[in-house]
Amino acid sequence: MTGFEVRVNGRTHDDAPRPGQCLRTYLRGHGWFGVKKGCDAGDCGACTVHVDGTPVHSCLYPALRADGKQVTTVEGLATDGELHPVQEQFLAAQGFQCGFCTAGFLITAAALDDEGRADLPRALKGNLCRCTGYRAIEDAITGVKHVEEPADGEAVGRNLGAPAGPQVVTGTARYTFDVDVPGLLHIKLVRSPHAHARITGIDTAAALAVPGVRVVLTHEDAPQRLYSSAQHEIVEDDPCDTRVFDDVVRHVGQRVAAVVGETEAAAEAGARLVRVDYEVLPAVTDAHAAMRPGAPVVHDKDPVEARIARPADNVLAELHDEFGDFAAGLAEADAVYRGTFRTPRAQHAALETHGALAWFDAETGRLTVRTSTQTPFLTRRSLCALFDLPESDLRVVAGRVGGGFGGKQEMLVEDVVVLAALRLREPVKLELTRSEQFSGSTTRHPFTVEVEVGAKADGTLTALRVHVVSDTGAYGNHGPGVLFHSCGESIAAYRCPNKRTDAYAVYTHNVPSGAYRGYGLGQVIFAVESALDELAHRLGIDPLLLRERSAVRDGDPLTTASGAEEDLLIGSYGLDQCLDVVRAARAEPVGPVPGGWLVGDGAALSMIATAPPRGHFGEARLRLLADGTFELSVGTAEFGNGSTTVHRQLAASALGVATSRVSIRQSDTDLVRHDTGAFGSTGVVIAGTAVLRAAEAMVGALLGAAAERSGVDVSRCALVGRGVDCGGRVVPFSELAAGEPLTTTGHCDGTPRSVAFNVHWFRLAVDPGTGEVRVLRSVHAADAGQVLNPMQCRGQVEGGVAQGFGAAVAEHVDTGADGAVTTAAFRQYHVPTFADVPRTEVHFADVTDPLGPLGAKSMSESPFNPVAPAYANALRAATGVRFTDLPLTRDRVWLGLSRD
Amino acid sequence: MDLNTVVEVRDPRVPGPWLPGDAWLAGGTQLFSEPQPLVRRLVDLTRFGWPPVTLGGDLELAATCTIAELSRFGRDSGLPVAELVEQCCRAFLASFKVWNTATVGGNLCNALPAGPMISLTAALDGVCLLRTGGGERRVPVVDFVRGAGESVLTDGELLRSITIPEAALHRRSAFRQVSLHAHGRSGALLIGTADTGFALTITAATPRPVRLDFPTAPTAAELRSAILGTVTDWYDDIHGLPAWRRHMVLRLAEEIREELA
Structure with a gap:
């Protein structure tokens, strides 16, 4: 050419x-x-x-x-x-x-x-x-x-x-891969074609013969150490069941080897030529079957060392708790509903795929990993533990992250780039393809939830029981956490004297499940909210009234079947206002409906803790710069959640300055000492509190420094925009910056925790002849505490609703009999488009929370949770049919109606 | 995506053998959308410079005619089937941006059940002109597609054009499409045409196009019975359950029959 x-x-x-x-x-x-x-x-x-x-x-x-x-x-x-x-x-x-x-x-x-x-x-x-x-x-x-x-x-x-x-x-804006690193090598992964197999041999000769291929890394090169790809403040929250490369593969798509090449083409060519011999082993891809005696064992490991509840039974984690006396409560009920609900595997579908780069600093020899992560500090800790590196030798940074939704609270690529970088001492990159995202990263946990609920004739609940089976897939990352969380606020949201929970997170030879917006709550809330709605229909009372009678009220203790969580309380209460919003909306006229279509409306509520349990740490540092502006360093990551905007608002407001005078650095392990990261909806509540505390400390430091400089007593000093008014003379910040360096730090340990509420309501029209459903109206009421940035918080709610809507009507990752993902592209896995997503009216309750920064509560995961059950409840009201399995695509709706 | 195994883009006007690993390149929207580890040479059909649309009584669409060119032609043509042409363009899952490069021929050669150019040209009695080094043959569109993703093309054979007879351009038509999602991929796409007779073309709901011809307009019962007598295999993939597709085909066919009555 x-x-x-x-x-x-x-x-x-x-x-x-x-x-x-x-x-x-x-x-x-x-x-x-x-x-x-x-x-x-x-x-x-x-x-x-x-x-x-x-x-x-x-x-x-x-x-x-x-x-x-x-x-x-x-x-x-x-x-x-x-x-x-x-x-x-x-x-x-x-x-x-x-x-x-x-x-x-x-x-x-x-x-x-x-x-x-x-x-x-x-x-x-x-x-x-x-x-x-x-x-x-x-x-x-x-x-x-x-x-x-x-x-x-x-x-x-x-x-x-x-x-x-x-x-x-x-x-x-520079995202993960938007950097030019000279001499960058490229990694492509060889993946397993089998659901379960032992690797008996790997022949890399042909791959190594490809021009440009530098090395092939296999289980023989990988540390023996086991870990979890899940990133949590407490490492013991997850099992250690994963190796960088294992000699046993446990799902189709599991990584087997890494080929490092001078070009992507060379790495790809090499990857095609790696010959792997497998001894194929029996596999189980159904979670219920996996628990039966004789089922193939996914992890034949020591329960204590691996932190797996019952490895021989494929039970990763379980929960069996009763509060009160469930059987007695059921006997008291005037009506009982029992149903089984299923939610499928789903993909986060963050537009930026997983990926990372690693390079050595030429002067210091220090390794930097630039990655698309929600948890830079935890990832550094995991990498250091895995490769025996001192934390001072490793820096983990995130650029702007192109969406997360929980999927990037995992270490899915960083371990491979570090392994390759340590071997070659050269810069390397691994960027997953969209197809690998589907078949080789993580998904939302599929759940089967049986609910049994009883109530008195007036709608007072007497007994509530859930039996939960979650499919954690081949690895247990987030399996216990998602399971426990799923049975938390979903159950605690209701006043009921008798509650029982039996729950199992089960290993299978499927693609691993992981953290996903809602973290298990959405799955159980779909079941519980559907069941309560059905119970109301059976009692002949208004489903909204049943919720008003049975949902927790201000001052109530929050109890699950396990009893009360010690640091969780209703710090502020806006559920009543949220329900009022729905009540008002549904009283308004329906408007025009096509002839022959059925119309109905339905609601669902959800409650969520404003932070994860047992410690989530935020740290922020504020520094006065020579020009009199401020540099705010935060540990947490920005992936579109907008927390950076709020951090700037909090700091600027506390300092009394224009927001333009606060610059922000973030998501870099060099910036602060430790930060748990951006998950569990903590960007405002925890990182924001740390920012506020750093800013408040800076106010004190500025006043003190100005007082000292001016000789005016600190009580007569006050912040005035760009400086400190000291008894009539303004000392500019830039002048203060010339003295002792002014740096302050703010911390938040994330406890105690409050709760936030969300209520969604739909009015739907259904064409029984085709299964087509039109959203006539979509209303969402959120108790976000004090809303620090209405535009952004509305955006968070709308985004959560859209993702919930996708889960309700469209999204399912399908697998074949061998567990292989069969929907590994967006043309098969339907992410809602502009045309699909209804416009939602968003309302905020007028609430101030004593625990969050300036009264704010979390609002990232929670708007997702009530959407699917609200949709199913509206569909039930319109058609009389209770749909129990998501998603509710047109064909399934039509089938459900024609069977009835 | 990059097709890293490709070592050459070949000009097909230069004589040479068809080799293993050769693939015809038209718009590239399918070829570049999935890994093609076996492809080593792209043989670039656009080098022929075929005129995209030729109307001289019959309508000849070059295989390399883009969807955007077809849509523009349809809009400007004033033909009775103009609306149908636009409806079929819009039935693509892909957006107007992909129309700028995707081709009519590429859609036929992919032979997917939901290929709307297959629906259009099958409904309008289109005939494919196929070429090999050795010669040419003509195959009706309804026979060109043999199954989901499978056509009659032999190795190295190319689709040159699709010819639509003049009479078909002047028929009345009725179009129905249904998808699981708004503007989504077709779960069923039906086209009825009528002059003195009546023809129904069923696509997307079946692995290959099904064409039902009636000398005169059928009754509802006749149409239903013809569909159920002909279609035995309702397509099953993520874009719609077979039972729903069957139901929708019967329902939409009847709507078409009534519209054209």
């Missing part, structure tokens, strides 16, 4: 692409990192660019065809330093959360004609966003503005824009 030339954003590149190269990697290879890989298969739109003005998915576009053409990426949308109108609009509406999909939306929106703009559901069907639920994107494209510029010191409670907004909309 000669004479190739392409103009990209006005710059010429004349090196020819490889024959099979797509335009996406050509552009990224030339530093146009705004072009993202979401799926690499043409389904998600994150890589959209213009070729001669025409929008195309660059992952599908043969790079050679760009010869002689003009390509515009997101970096080229702005002209002469002026943002394109759609960039301005996405900033003004904050039409993004993690921002990984944003470049694709911007480039697509910039190419829409009037017809496209008039039909956004169709025009945007080729762009997926997992975070926002699309309302914010619609507002951006239609020119609605939300972002405010609050006055100095008055940022709390206002719609401050995300600090990274300008970078996100210009494609200059």
